[in-house]
Amino acid sequence: MNADQSSPSAPPATGPDVLISIRGLHFRRGDRVIFDGVDMDIRRGAVTAIMGPSGTGKTTLLKLISAQLPPDAGTIHVEGRNIHGLSDDELFEQRKRMGMLFQSGALLTDLSVFENVAYPLREHTKLPESMIRQLVLTKLHAVGLRGAAGLMPAELSGGMARRVALARAIALDPILIMYDEPFSGQDPISVGVLAKLIKSMNDNLGLSSIIVSHDVAETSAISDYVYVIAEGRIMDHGTSSQLGATRSEWTRQFLDGLPDGPVHFHYPAREYAADLFGD
Amino acid sequence: MADGVAKSGDTLGALGRGALRSFERTGRAGLFLLRVLKSIPAVLARPWLIVQQLYSVGVLTIVIVLVAGAFVGMVLGLQGYNILVRFNSEASLGTFVGLTLVRELGPVVTALLFAGRAGSALTAELGLMKATEQFPALEMMAVDPYKRVLAPRMLAGFIAMPFLAGIFSAVGIMGGYVIGVDLLGVDAGTFWSQMQKAVDFHEDMMTGFWKSLAFGFAATWIALFEGYDSVPTSEGVGRATTQSVVHSSLAVLGLNFILTAFLLETNA
Numbered sequence: 001m002n003a004d005q006s007s008p009s010a011p012p013a014t015g016p017d018v019l020i021s022i023r024g025l026h027f028r029r030g031d032r033v034i035f036d037g038v039d040m041d042i043r044r045g046a047v048t049a050i051m052g053p054s055g056t057g058k059t060t061l062l063k064l065i066s067a068q069l070p071p072d073a074g075t076i077h078v079e080g081r082n083i084h085g086l087s088d089d090e091l092f093e094q095r096k097r098m099g100m101l102f103q104s105g106a107l108l109t110d111l112s113v114f115e116n117v118a119y120p121l122r123e124h125t126k127l128p129e130s131m132i133r134q135l136v137l138t139k140l141h142a143v144g145l146r147g148a149a150g151l152m153p154a155e156l157s158g159g160m161a162r163r164v165a166l167a168r169a170i171a172l173d174p175i176l177i178m179y180d181e182p183f184s185g186q187d188p189i190s191v192g193v194l195a196k197l198i199k200s201m202n203d204n205l206g207l208s209s210i211i212v213s214h215d216v217a218e219t220s221a222i223s224d225y226v227y228v229i230a231e232g233r234i235m236d237h238g239t240s241s242q243l244g245a246t247r248s249e250w251t252r253q254f255l256d257g258l259p260d261g262p263v264h265f266h267y268p269a270r271e272y273a274a275d276l277f278g279d
Numbered sequence: 280m281a282d283g284v285a286k287s288g289d290t291l292g293a294l295g296r297g298a299l300r301s302f303e304r305t306g307r308a309g310l311f312l313l314r315v316l317k318s319i320p321a322v323l324a325r326p327w328l329i330v331q332q333l334y335s336v337g338v339l340t341i342v343i344v345l346v347a348g349a350f351v352g353m354v355l356g357l358q359g360y361n362i363l364v365r366f367n368s369e370a371s372l373g374t375f376v377g378l379t380l381v382r383e384l385g386p387v388v389t390a391l392l393f394a395g396r397a398g399s400a401l402t403a404e405l406g407l408m409k410a411t412e413q414f415p416a417l418e419m420m421a422v423d424p425y426k427r428v429l430a431p432r433m434l435a436g437f438i439a440m441p442f443l444a445g446i447f448s449a450v451g452i453m454g455g456y457v458i459g460v461d462l463l464g465v466d467a468g469t470f471w472s473q474m475q476k477a478v479d480f481h482e483d484m485m486t487g488f489w490k491s492l493a494f495g496f497a498a499t500w501i502a503l504f505e506g507y508d509s510v511p512t513s514e515g516v517g518r519a520t521t522q523s524v525v526h527s528s529l530a531v532l533g534l535n536f537i538l539t540a541f542l543l544e545t546n547a
Contacts, residue, residue: 070417092421099419109407119418123427168420232508 012077019044019176019208020065025074027057027064034060036232037074040250044175047209049223051216053254053263056230058212059103062178065122066098067091067211078176096124098178099169103184105161107153109150113140113164114149120171141251143197163197171202177201183215191215195222216255220244228254230263308504316505318423318430328431331440336397336432336499337439339436341446342447343396344389349446351388352454355379359455361465373467373474376455381478381487383469385448386440387535390494392447393440394527398502401432402523405506406516429507433499440495448487486542493534 009131012021024111027035032059050058063069065076067083078094086094107116111190117136121127127135140146143163146264153161162182169177179198183191199222202209213219220226220240228236228243228251236251245253253261269275314428322328359375408414408428417424452474459465478484502523 066419068418088423092423095419095421100416102412102416104412105462106412108413108416109411120422123420127371165416207395 004234011081012075017044019041019079020067020210021075021077023075023077025064025076026072027060028072033232035064035071035074038229038232038234040227040234040237042208042210043225044208045202045206046224047199047211047222049219049226050210050212050229051214051219051226052229052235056213057232058178058214058229061229062100062180062210062212066100066178068097097122097175098170099172099174101162101169101177101179101182103169103180105153105158105165107156107161107165107168109153111153112149113145113151113156116153116164117168118172120168124172135171136167139171140164142170142201143167146251157190159186159194162190162194163184166194166197166201170205170207172204174207176210178209179209179213181213182211183213183218191218191245195219198222216257220255229270230254283543294338297544304508307508308500311504311507312500313426315429315433315500318425319434321423321426322430323433325431327452328427329434332435333439333500334433336393336401336435336436337442340393340397340439340443343392344443344447347388347392348385348450351384351447352376352380352451352456352467353458355384355451356455356458356463360459360465369459369463369465370469371477372455372459373470373472374477376452376459377478378483380451380455381483381516383487383535383539385451386487386490386494388529389444389447389491390440390498390531391402391528393443393495394498394502394524396496396532397436398527399520399524401499401502402506402509403516403519405429405503406509406511409507409509410511410513410516415508429503432503436497436499436502437492440498441491444487444491444494457524482546486546489542490538493538494531495532497534501527501530 012023012060018041020040022038022040025035025038025040026033035139044103050061052058060069064071065083066132067076067086070084078098078130081094083091085092090097106214107113108119111119112219114136118132121132122133125132137146137149140149143166145160145163145167148160148164156164168248182198194220197212198209201207211219211223219245226237226243228233228239230250235254236246236248238246241257246252246255250262252258253263259265289534317435355376356372360369363371363375405428409539412430414424417427456467456470460467460470470511505523505526506516509515
């Protein structure tokens with residue numbers, strides 16, 4: 001199914017099943033265009049994957065959705081409100097309902113695993129210590145790391161650090177979790193565990209999830225809807241099975257990992273022989 | 280000829296771009312400071328955050344201040360005695376050591392030591408927090424890093440510096456006493472009475488106090504900004520740490536000249 005982008009001036013999608021509505025998104029870094037009029041809708045309760053080659057702005061999109069970066073043009077409505085039009089206090093209130101799993105885990109390195117997960121609870125609630133302990137242990141149990149509560153971040157493997165970060169991200173029971181490359185650099189067991197965890201938490205806790213990844217197989221397997229982005233626009237979108245049957249040459253090359261096709265392996269350069277032997 | 284003009288144009292262009300970058304960064308540092316200062320009232324409601332930082336920027340700097348203060352005081356005792364004895368004025372050694380430390384060396388050397396130990400540690404800590412995405416992680420947890428991380432450190436540096444400078448001067452005077460009185464034979468009563476007579480609370484001690492407050496403010500601001508504004512790579516953090524020490528040291532020395540001139544004029 002090929003991308004069918006509406007015009008930049010189109011109003012944001014409304015309705016109870018739309019959690020995030022992006023319209024006419026433009027963003028550039030210096031002279032490089034990252035997004036050139038992207039429209040996208042994220043449904044409530046679904047696992048939505050954003051896929052694409054490295055450097056196409058997938059992580060940037062998460063930062064734009066969470067208002068860590070302002071767009072050059074366009075709007076991003078989260079729960080019906082333009083997130084870039086909110087005051088600082090309103091934005092922080094909105095962010096209590098959004099969790100984000102960073103690529104590195106981004107654990108606070110001077111706090112133990114327990115204290116990392118307890119951190120948002122201590123900051124935003126006045127719960128008694130006994131209840132905080134119970135909540136933290138429940139969240140850590142959900143990611144299989146209750147036994148690691150006393151460890152420091154430096155003592156964790158990459159996969160464990162991401163699971164702790166996931167426990168921290170769900171500490172305040174958000175409605176949305178954004179995952180930035182959750183599978184990159186993980187061993188096959190960790191990839192399987194994380195994928196299962198993301199899907200089961202999404203379904204059991206009634207969350208909505210956005211996964212940014214270029215890990216096609218694992219991400220497609222747990223996603224309800226997939227957007228493929230490149231060259232500043234949406235190249236394709238649909239369910240995993242719809243994308244599997246796509247006739248787009250570009251999408252085919254990306255999903256099948258083919259070396260030849262519309263996406264070039266080599267960075268633009270002058271002719272090889274001329275570069276080697278001179279003009 | 281055309282090549283020369285083109286080269287001059289390139290050089291001028293590079294100079295202009297460098298100047299613009301410097302102005303832009305100075306502006307950013309100013310806005311950063313305003314945001315930190317705006318966050319201070321929120322921190323006052325959570326004093327334990329300041330206490331934690333007072334420990335890491337203040338208490339952990341005490342050892343280096345004690346050692347450096349003792350050595351500087353001892354050198355002052357030696358040099359002062361050798362100069363004053365030429366004029367048969369060795370009895371004024373207490374005045375010499377006291378005034379030099381309280382008015383100048385105490386605040387200045389403490390600030391330089393602070394920049395080298397606490398300032399560099401602050402910059403490296405913030406740079407690493409940035410490199411490991413801890414700031415955006417805090418923001419995504421609806422926690423303002425300015426209120427939670429930066430403002431407590433700013434206040435701690437500001438508060439700690441006068442205490443550290445006071446400790447430095449006290450230990451330095453003891454060092455000067457040990458050398459002047461115990462080693463070189465200056466009368467102990469003369470040493471203390473001369474110092475007591477010459478060192479004025481308002482004119483001299485408060486001069487040192489105001490200076491140390493200003494140095495604490497400047498050194499902490501620079502350390503925090505360099506860390507928060509660093510390029511989030513190992514090379515970037517390393518460069519920011521070096522810049523933090525260099526810029527803080529130069530700022531302290533420059534500020535010392537301005538404050539000395541201003542305070543001398545005010546006290547005249």
